[in-house]
Amino acid sequence: MKKITSVNDFVIKFANVNGSGSASANQMFAKGIFRYGVPVSPKNIFPSNIQGLPTWFEVRVNDKGYLGRRAGIDIAVPMNPQSYNKDIAEVNAGGYVLYDSSWKRNFNRNDITIIELPITSLCIAEFTNPKQRQLFKNLVYVGALAYLLDIPKEIYIKLIKEQFIGKEKLIAPNVKAFNIGFSYAKKHFQGLCDIKVKKSNLTKNKILINGNEAAGLGCVFGGATVCAWYPITPSTSLAEGFTRYCNQFRVDQVTGKNNFAIVQAEDELAALGMAIGANWNGARAFTATSGPGISLMNEFIGLAYFAEVPVVIFDIQRGGPSTGMPTRTQQSDVLLCAYASHGDTKHPLLFPADPKECFEFAALAFNLADRLQTPLFILSDLDIGMNDWMVPELNWDNFDEFDRGKVLDAKALDKIDKFGRYQDVDNDGIPYRTYPGTHPKKGAFFTRGSSHDAFAAYTEDGVVNAENLSRIKKKIDLSPNYLPKALTKQDRNFSEIGILYFGSTEVAMQESLDLLAKDNKPCDAMRIRSFPFGEEVWNFIDAHKTIFIVEQNRDAQLKTLILAECKTNHKKLKSILCFDGSPITANFISLSIKQHLGNKTLKKVARK
């Protein structure tokens, strides 16, 4: 048997029972590697359940910065007998299994190295409290792994100390558990494992953060003061993150009062209604939800669209349709969000690719919504939202006043003759608005979802209403002027094949391109960051013979949006679709594209 030998390049997968405290230990394991300067990407694959069902935790370690999911496991840590079979089957030949050998087991694979760590026995021997015996199991294997992989134990001891700030009593037993594993490994496992972690400086100025946390903070920087939400996986932690940062940064030091209001609404309809009410009244407000919430919000979305009330809506996508797979990832709400609500509508969407962009887009979204006076969606997903990603440090430079878009205050109202809420004054389709209570005589108007004229008066004149609808269309058609532009991987196109993709697929793309290039199939790639699409997207499509559109859904929803704009030939568009709820892998992308291309060798030629 040839053992897998590698430095700073492997995938390790933990299999646990949920509710057993494993996630935090596994997270600590990953963070230790990160602290050691080596890029990691942890993925928590958890059930829609609180306690007792199988849960997995996958960590990819890769110093080339390939941090997308990679199929095939190099090291398995199966702690859940329920899923042993599946877990062991996934291990690559030459790989390693570290298991709790308190109950010995024959895994019937002689192409892998089985490492026997009697975790339960060690815990029983060292701890008396049954709860502790259970809980500390996780740290025992972390300790053993640290030894096996060559990660200095000090890193973990420091992490343990930090984790229990305020609960210092817990530090000692945790450290003890870690040491049990470490020492046992040192004694018994020497030379067993040829996979190693080597100190590096690749995580400098990087942080390990999940997208919901980052988005919550982004909302604070975006000037959001009102958040109305309803709990739903995987968006809950966004509202919770916002709450935490508000409590940290937004409580008035003198009065102890809150410069924010966060409402756990009775449902998603109410959540969006509150956010709309607050925005209408001049506060920056948002809601965060997932697919089922978007479905429920459809009516209110149409109201905000037609009455032109800005509002920011986060959709942390999960596996649909219906209740679907609440704890798995997908990009399958794209179409619904783009055209949400009955009647003719179209909504700007932002597609952040990682937690850093969640932070940035969250903050930006409030400017954009105010500017465009329309509901604006940020389509993140469970993978970005709930997993820790390694990204550059968050950065903020703009301490100017927020850009509230076209709002008239009392002074501005005094200057104008007659205020027309829905007039196209600047020929950009964007009208001026006023907040309630601004002026005793001027600027009041009636916001409504029923047909209205340029002065917000109710009208049943179909032509007047059609004019207003056309102005709104113009506003949305021009919105790419304000939205984040698509980005390319290459400075200059050089291939006849272009890849379009968006969102969390980003993390797998560089690796996909490298794999394709290695196979003589160099491709260009562009990441779409917003809808409606800007000119750069059409140019990219035009510049290539074939376009692969990579999506994490069944029905090629982004491709549908591209086709719907009626600007490109359908024949050149090919879909690469992954919708099994796991984050898409570079292997899947590159293999799918290779399959399409067959034996063809592509040349790198500079293109327009």
Added chain:
Amino acid sequence: MKKITSVNDFVIKFANVNGSGSASANQMFAKGIFRYGVPVSPKNIFPSNIQGLPTWFEVRVNDKGYLGRRAGIDIAVPMNPQSYNKDIAEVNAGGYVLYDSSWKRNFNRNDITIIELPITSLCIAEFTNPKQRQLFKNLVYVGALAYLLDIPKEIYIKLIKEQFIGKEKLIAPNVKAFNIGFSYAKKHFQGLCDIKVKKSNLTKNKILINGNEAAGLGCVFGGATVCAWYPITPSTSLAEGFTRYCNQFRVDQVTGKNNFAIVQAEDELAALGMAIGANWNGARAFTATSGPGISLMNEFIGLAYFAEVPVVIFDIQRGGPSTGMPTRTQQSDVLLCAYASHGDTKHPLLFPADPKECFEFAALAFNLADRLQTPLFILSDLDIGMNDWMVPELNWDNFDEFDRGKVLDAKALDKIDKFGRYQDVDNDGIPYRTYPGTHPKKGAFFTRGSSHDAFAAYTEDGVVNAENLSRIKKKIDLSPNYLPKALTKQDRNFSEIGILYFGSTEVAMQESLDLLAKDNKPCDAMRIRSFPFGEEVWNFIDAHKTIFIVEQNRDAQLKTLILAECKTNHKKLKSILCFDGSPITANFISLSIKQHLGNKTLKKVARK
């Protein structure tokens, strides 16, 4: 001045105040012409209001059977001083105005014939009761018009008698009012009007019915037993129609009990929930709503899609988005219905073109929904739903047992080994289902919107879930096998230009084609009757150089669906869009197409 002279070809428009009882008098006026054998198409253009606002009633009379709306009024009957200006402006040169000259008025147009009928004065003179004075005004002008147009008064007297069956006391004063108008006209208006109605037999075996009434009856014939709905214009009269026919045909003669249950739900979410619950339990159930209701139903639609519960949903489309124009027509919920709910979904749609098809599709829909086990939408609109259309008599031949699709009863269950609710037994993507309570030991399963395997068991295995999703996709992809095929106007294609259209546009299409042909632009036309599209649609598109897609919405929603299927070149598709809330006219269609085509003359050549 040249008066308009015509026989059986004109448009008359009444302008009234709503809540004044005018609609029924105007309807009677139209019905009189219909009874006289001449095709009519009445359109009620009413406000979203109960009393006091302007309302119009347009009747097109046309013995060529052109019954679409036509712009330009030949005879105006302005009874509402509020809207005089607008009403008079619309009258074609050479046209006529019949008005209440109790208050004389100068309309400043000398290119039209003003006919002065002192309606109020006549009523005051002849009736003492102030309410009657008001109410009978309408019949006075109907009487005058009968004389002016040469319609035998007996027709109206008979109509009055029929209308007041059960309230016979009202017959005499109504007849009296009619006669007042008729006699006054006879005395004063001889020779004034050169527009005439001449007896014909063009309405033989025809009826004058609105689409909601017809759809309600269709549901009775479709075997629907449960209807859950929430009032909303313009769908309300569908549920009310169903109620009426159930009370007529579905009350058990012996027990006096109802072989049906109709629930006015608390909202649209509940309405669809009830319909889903009833269908799940083996009854045929439906709901009827309009745009805002569809928005609210989004979550439940996804549940029914994914759990594969049949349910029929009527969307009587009105002007959107949001509350929009509740009393105007549009075809603007197409996109939302096709892709309703979050996650990957796609729903079959039927597009009835007239009340007769509303009847037929309504009945058919229950078979289709049962067959496909999915939510099925019937997209009608306000124009079809609430206006009376002249259509052939309704017809029903099939008295066999309903086709319930793949349902296993106790006997069938006894025969099989293991029941798998979501197994693709027949390789058509359609699984077998059972009703609750069927068998004491077999066939029970758990219906859920969360991810499940072929045996309906909850699963978090993404691959298993993806397989199930792919099967559902297959089922929907194959649905055109069951859905109504698109129809062409021509037996054989002969033009390089094809027109695609759907729904209520049908009534304007023959006239459009004739206008185009007259202008040397003969076109082929195909009416789409369902989504997903069948082969015949793609063949039609392929067979033409340019395709005009005619729609009554802003955003070319049907075109979007066509593009989204990724089977046709975008460049050949051109949109003709009308979204001002008035039914589309033949003139608009033909002019728009002519504008696109310029001076080009088309030849009629037989094509594939």
Added chain:
Amino acid sequence: MTYIGKPKNHHPALERNKIGLTRRDYEGTISTLCAGCGHDSISAAIVDACFQLNISAHKVAKLSGIGCSSKSPSYFLNQAHGFNSVHGRMPSVATGANLANKNLIYMGVSGDGDTASIGIGQFMHAVRRQVNMVYIVENNGTYGLTKGQFSATNDLNSKNKYGDENLFEPIDLAKMAIQLGAGFVARSFSGDKDQLIPILKAAIEFNGFALVDIISPCVAFNNHAGSTKSYDYVREHNESVSLLDFVPSKKEITTKYKSGQRTNVKLHSGAYISLKKIDKKFNPTNKNMVLDKIYKAEDQGNILTGLLYINEKVREHCNIMNVTDTPLNSMGSKELLPSRQNLKAVNASFR
């Protein structure tokens, strides 16, 4: 039948209030409701109440759902911003608006269809949150705008225009609100201006959720014999629980009334509600007693009107949520942005 017709553009009495405005300054656009609709009387009463309270109209936000009733906000306070939202969802919009600026007066107008059917969930949760607003239900027992279907407040066996009987028990929003802990619950009748105006004034001054459930007959669809929401029926069965006077300040009470037969309730704003009780033992601050009294009136076929329940100690939503005094909508980047230092600390926490 309405005590005043549609609001007129020129009003005869050009009397000015303390802030120099005339009643006309509180009017709205011309009503498009049916002549005689109860809702128009309520709009007129709102105009009167605001005029008498010397309110600056632009400091009011008017919110509604969908229905004839929900159209009403167009017909009063032209200088106030209005928001005619979607069917049954006004409470959430009002809740959000209120959080954005706690310094405006929030006046929500809804119908019985809008509130008791599609909107009952949002209504209940707005009550539970104690959103600081006046919540007016223009209750006609029917869906006016969609032409006369039964609403959920329609009484069992009450008949519709076509003679059909309603088969279900009504939802009584006032009882619901009391049970849910609303601080101010009143019922009135659009045809009783003398009762309605002081109730509205008190509701406006009240700090917290104030429900005013106003029976407001629909002349088009629910004003016939056999209906329990017709003008005639309500007039005959109206049982007033107390006579309410709204008194802007304590001083005026003492000069005007002898104590004893009256209870005075001091509001948060400093104003007083002075109740002349009809039933001496009745205590509008005792939930159980109030509910009992309503049930008893019902048993006698009567509709109990007046200020039914008051608890001036409730805290309103912004207060419960510890929202700062400065309206949130007026805060800028200076108040709201964390510092560079803050962000640095956050970054550090993710290393």
Added chain:
Amino acid sequence: MTYIGKPKNHHPALERNKIGLTRRDYEGTISTLCAGCGHDSISAAIVDACFQLNISAHKVAKLSGIGCSSKSPSYFLNQAHGFNSVHGRMPSVATGANLANKNLIYMGVSGDGDTASIGIGQFMHAVRRQVNMVYIVENNGTYGLTKGQFSATNDLNSKNKYGDENLFEPIDLAKMAIQLGAGFVARSFSGDKDQLIPILKAAIEFNGFALVDIISPCVAFNNHAGSTKSYDYVREHNESVSLLDFVPSKKEITTKYKSGQRTNVKLHSGAYISLKKIDKKFNPTNKNMVLDKIYKAEDQGNILTGLLYINEKVREHCNIMNVTDTPLNSMGSKELLPSRQNLKAVNASFR
């Protein structure tokens, strides 16, 4: 803490009931809820109740919304069809199902989040319609499945796992249901099998809407000190209003009990509920008295449990709607299609 663990696939007591089934025949799949979750005890109680009532499991339809509680229907009555619908919308699905086949037993299981927040509107309207079903709320004051947020039934000032206080008054579903006219309203505790099983049996036999609000502690998120929905708190503050026995027929009553301290309520099915009252004056058929009793218990910090209210005279939904006796889902074209003649007449009416 649950009186019985997860339903087991092999049950020790293989006792058979009158229709020859064992308790095991009433079980479901293995629970995936947390060990000790109150919901599992309720599932076990449902199994017992159905076993004792000799119900044919396939004649039961199990319906639920979304939540840990709403997963429960998987864990009992494997031979019954189940419908795990969407969050808060089970009542409408049950209403429709019930109309389709009035001959099954409808058992709805929901949570406090599912019913009192997102689903409160549907809940209220199902009560109002008197849908013939058992509506079980597995009430833990928290959103279990989404990890412990406060639900709308959580008590004011009760603490969550992290020590935060709930800021809002609770919605009491039992009081709501009584006010709305439900015919059967009970409250119980998942930890009190002796009280719960007879209540469930009576609820199943009751003809109409039967609410059983069961406090069912969430061991993962709401079972700590400071919570008013913990096992300890509920045990300490549980005030039983009466002891209920469910008696399948009159005969058995007379043989078993002396009259006097007991009230017997005859159900539509012929079975009896026999109540041994703890407070002699308490009358569970008097709405006002019941509400008053609940308020008084609350004032004393207690949770009133037992059969709170019963009105066996209510008519259930299908009856109100005059739905025919044959289940609608079993009717075919013969019963449902109008004749050619009928259609001819219709056509004629449109000429």
